[in-house]
Amino acid sequence: MRQACRGFTLLELMVVMVLIGVLLGMVGLATGNHSASLARQEANGLIQLLQTLREHAVLEGREYGLRLEPEGYQVLRLEGQAWRPAGSAYRLPQGLQLRLAQTGQASALGERPGQPHLLILSSDENTAFTLHLQTDQHVLISLSSDGLSEAALDE
Template identity: 40%
Template structure:
């Protein structure tokens, strides 16, 4: 009687498990699981929201502000003498950053300390005025891996996004 030489089910399972582990390590060493793309998307989303708020400020004659914290941001509108968060406005809604990301702010070239969360901030740090003017500022969207996307506004309201490694 001839005995067939074949792999057992257990041997196949062990080999497949090893291949899975090896591929997982390869993915971790070669990529960041999309973190770089999320960081870029967060910076571009902020820039688009800033452009929208700037345009609405000019067209509607309203004053907007951007309130920032280390973990996110939201937009506010001046109502009388009080700044109120915008609610129910999808493009300008409050946003929280993903895990491992944070914001830093520079106004007129000077660093501004940000609270850890928006709960401790009662007014905006930067302004988008109905005259078309804006507070000159740069917001850095940073990751633990030291990638930094810059979103900067000039006094005339011009907003630019700068990629990591590119001088702004």
């Protein structure tokens, strides 16, 4: 009488290894580039913020501004002759940075403390801009406005 075999055959081990490889490949495709998806999510959040500020500016007859730093931004409101914070500053996730271009030239962020880089006016206009979300190496996504239309993603 033959004794029962213990263990797995080479074929069974190979099939399991192929299945694990396929599953890992599918997970990799589903998650994609984390930095790129995070940048897209942040850009969509910025677009929504700008749309909300534009609506508030028109409805309230107030002027708003957006102060940009390489690692975040803050909403400002014009009160009399001075810009005042309208809420706390927002910090971008680790690894993402902002870069602003106006009239085709890069603008230095962090200059003019307390002053906004982008204006959102009660006349339903805003500063024309292109804002890049990037890592240290390259631009991941950009959003822009011509000053009259809503901000939109640049694909």
